[in-house]
Amino acid sequence: MLEISKLQTSQNPKVHGCLSDGLLSRVSATGLVVVLINLGEEICECYRHAEDCARKATAQLDPKLKQDFLDLEQRWLFLARSYEFTQRLIECSDETTRQADKSA
Numbered sequence: 001m002l003e004i005s006k007l008q009t010s011q012n013p014k015v016h017g018c019l020s021d022g023l024l025s026r027v028s029a030t031g032l033v034v035v036l037i038n039l040g041e042e043i044c045e046c047y048r049h050a051e052d053c054a055r056k057a058t059a060q061l062d063p064k065l066k067q068d069f070l071d072l073e074q075r076w077l078f079l080a081r082s083y084e085f086t087q088r089l090i091e092c093s094d095e096t097t098r099q100a101d102k103s104a
Contacts, residue, residue, distance in 0.1 A: 039086060046076045050074075053072040056069045
């Protein structure tokens with residue numbers, strides 16, 4: 001489960017911004033609020049894991065382990081970006097539906 005206290009104290013602007021940019025508090029009239037909140041939580045969680053992997057990589061003396069943690073960091077960042085893209089698609093689709101409903 002997402003730990004908000006950890007997010008608030010994070011040094012990573014992407015992780016810290018999860019609470020301030022409205023991802024966790026967005027309201028949607030079409031019932032997508034649950035999806036958006038869940039995606040927001042997933043995005044934050046991915047950035048938190050990426051930050052953790054970067055920190056662990058820095059602490060490693062073994063070059064192989066260091067690279068493994070850096071690879072994991074990149075995978076978490078890729079997943080976060082995938083979730084962000086999905087969220088933008090949902091928002092765009094929602095807006096298109098609202099505009100179509102206004103025109104009808």
